[in-house]
Amino acid sequence: MKKNRRLMYYIIAGIIVLLLPVIVRNEYWTVVFVRVIINMIVALGLNFITGLIGQMNLGTAGIYALGAYGSALLTNKTGCSPWLGLLFAAFLGLVIGVALGYPSLRLKGVYFSLTTIGFTMIVQIFLNNLTGLTGGSQGVQHIAPFTLFGMAIDTYVKSYYLYLIFALVALFIANRIVNSKWGRLFRSLRENSDAVEMMGVDIASVKIKAFCVCAVFGTIGGAMFAHFYRYISPATYTTDVSMNYVLMVLVGGIGSVPGTLVGAAIITILPELLRGLGEYYLITFYIIILAGILAFPNGWIDAGQRLITRIKSHNTVKQKGA
Amino acid sequence: MSESILKLSGVQKRFGGLQAVYPLDIDVAPHSIHALIGPNGAGKTTTVNMITGVYKVSGGTIEFDGKDITNMKTYKIARLGIGRTFQNIKVFPNMTLLENIMVGGHQLTKIGLVRGIFDLKGTVAEENMLREKAESLLDLLGMYDVRDHLMKNLPYGRQKISEIARAMMTDPKLILLDEPAAGLNPSERAELINVIRKAYNNGYTFFLIEHNMDVVMTLSDDITVLSFGKKIAAGKPKEIRNNDEVITAYLGRAYAKS
Ligand SMILES: Nc1ncnc2c1ncn2[C@@H]1O[C@H](COP(=O)(O)OP(=O)(O)OP(=O)(O)O)[C@@H](O)[C@H]1O
Numbered sequence A: 001m002k003k004n005r006r007l008m009y010y011i012i013a014g015i016i017v018l019l020l021p022v023i024v025r026n027e028y029w030t031v032v033f034v035r036v037i038i039n040m041i042v043a044l045g046l047n048f049i050t051g052l053i054g055q056m057n058l059g060t061a062g063i064y065a066l067g068a069y070g071s072a073l074l075t076n077k078t079g080c081s082p083w084l085g086l087l088f089a090a091f092l093g094l095v096i097g098v099a100l101g102y103p104s105l106r107l108k109g110v111y112f113s114l115t116t117i118g119f120t121m122i123v124q125i126f127l128n129n130l131t132g133l134t135g136g137s138q139g140v141q142h143i144a145p146f147t148l149f150g151m152a153i154d155t156y157v158k159s160y161y162l163y164l165i166f167a168l169v170a171l172f173i174a175n176r177i178v179n180s181k182w183g184r185l186f187r188s189l190r191e192n193s194d195a196v197e198m199m200g201v202d203i204a205s206v207k208i209k210a211f212c213v214c215a216v217f218g219t220i221g222g223a224m225f226a227h228f229y230r231y232i233s234p235a236t237y238t239t240d241v242s243m244n245y246v247l248m249v250l251v252g253g254i255g256s257v258p259g260t261l262v263g264a265a266i267i268t269i270l271p272e273l274l275r276g277l278g279e280y281y282l283i284t285f286y287i288i289i290l291a292g293i294l295a296f297p298n299g300w301i302d303a304g305q306r307l308i309t310r311i312k313s314h315n316t317v318k319q320k321g322a
Numbered sequence B: 001m002s003e004s005i006l007k008l009s010g011v012q013k014r015f016g017g018l019q020a021v022y023p024l025d026i027d028v029a030p031h032s033i034h035a036l037i038g039p040n041g042a043g044k045t046t047t048v049n050m051i052t053g054v055y056k057v058s059g060g061t062i063e064f065d066g067k068d069i070t071n072m073k074t075y076k077i078a079r080l081g082i083g084r085t086f087q088n089i090k091v092f093p094n095m096t097l098l099e100n101i102m103v104g105g106h107q108l109t110k111i112g113l114v115r116g117i118f119d120l121k122g123t124v125a126e127e128n129m130l131r132e133k134a135e136s137l138l139d140l141l142g143m144y145d146v147r148d149h150l151m152k153n154l155p156y157g158r159q160k161i162s163e164i165a166r167a168m169m170t171d172p173k174l175i176l177l178d179e180p181a182a183g184l185n186p187s188e189r190a191e192l193i194n195v196i197r198k199a200y201n202n203g204y205t206f207f208l209i210e211h212n213m214d215v216v217m218t219l220s221d222d223i224t225v226l227s228f229g230k231k232i233a234a235g236k237p238k239e240i241r242n243n244d245e246v247i248t249a250y251l252g253r254a255y256a257k258s
């Protein structure tokens, strides 16, 4: 009974997601939904470091930028397929994972966070100043869209569906890792790494693995962004962006895959809903998010579930009374 | 001679000007319970930290199971078969008891991170292996019924015992226990003695640091006594109990002649 009902919810949610662009029939919102999908992938990656291992990584913007530029520049300069660019972005992710993983072994807490902020700033400086390669502050234009069976994925709706497939793959992978012995090991590292080492675990290699997964998800998200907007510039990749990804991991439910998806959706969609407030929209957004973190320390999903059980028990009490 | 599972020869530790451990010899016999006792600050934890590679030795050599492990990395020493519990408990408070124990078995498994994503069958088999092993350990130590409780919600005594179970999960040849009875009430202490006994009877070897004389005298086959970093005595419990130097340095009159 219960299982059937849950399956029904999943099917309904699946149908809504599948028909979303058709339901809204609105370019603006379709773009927002594409951004939600990209952000979900990036946030699922960050969840390994910030959600499970518990290290505050504020370098996501830098990772994302390198993925976007890596894929865009490779396709633009060589004329190769964006799919190859995507592969290259993933490879860059592995390199970044190792490069960020090593400092994370020695630097704890706020020192690690500062290092990741520094990483993002260095990336930005390079993107701005290597004008010959990156186009400097002008950015990179005319980036090719993905193609599928000879069809260019050059509309918002087509992109939505292609990226939905990407997101499903990312979701599958993230779910498998989080719910495996590796996810458990990552969580135990957050709890007490001395004890983990005494179990014979080579912490350095485990952390670097986690950083690689995180960075590959991030660079792939970056490449998706580049081939969707078809124009990128360094100004996009600021530490604010990194901060928003951390919020995505935190607000939904720390460490959990559904929590990260909900977090990505909230942090991406809410500002758009608040745009009507004009100059006050950003401050309202941050107040809501902050209040949410204070009011629902276990995340919005947990809060939602509590609300539902409360309504249910309220209803049964009513029925009994009647 | 490979008569001892663990052999310390002239092992010493200096912290700047402080000689925490003077050249120290210890032999732990296979399948035994060897206790290291001594007053606060005697250098017991420092010794354990040198054995496990947490601290580099300032001199001497440590041999385990016939191999020189002096100054090896902690995780490599652990892989050779040394498990450990900590004086100031180090559990995973926001994970369940069962998860705590299962992490102990991570190194027994083979499937890597990438293969694990796609090898559905293999991961299920490994996970079942880990769960069954952890559950049977918890069963042995009498904590099976609370396996799904979060660690932080368990009483302190059970958290300490779970640290022993987690160490046992790695299939070690030797387990170092750093003051397992500290902070336990008498009934928890009795349970702990019971647990160590059971584990010993199941083939485990222990190197036990302890202040509590009930525990030490009940369990130990051999005792080494440290005081201010120096070994002042070594022998069977009976000999230690009757050693004048030990009595004055540490034990007090109560245990002198019983
Ligand atoms: N990391 C360190 N740096 C400097 N001194 C240290 C360090 N660790 C231990 N010591 C000193 O070495 C001496 C031995 O300490 P140790 O912790 O080994 O004692 P212990 O026998 O375990 O005592 P206790 O029964 O209180 O646990 C003490 O004087 C302690 O202050």
Ligand SMILES: [Mg+2]
Pocket (backbone or CB within 6 Å): B044, B045, B046, B087
């Ligand atoms: Mg100590």
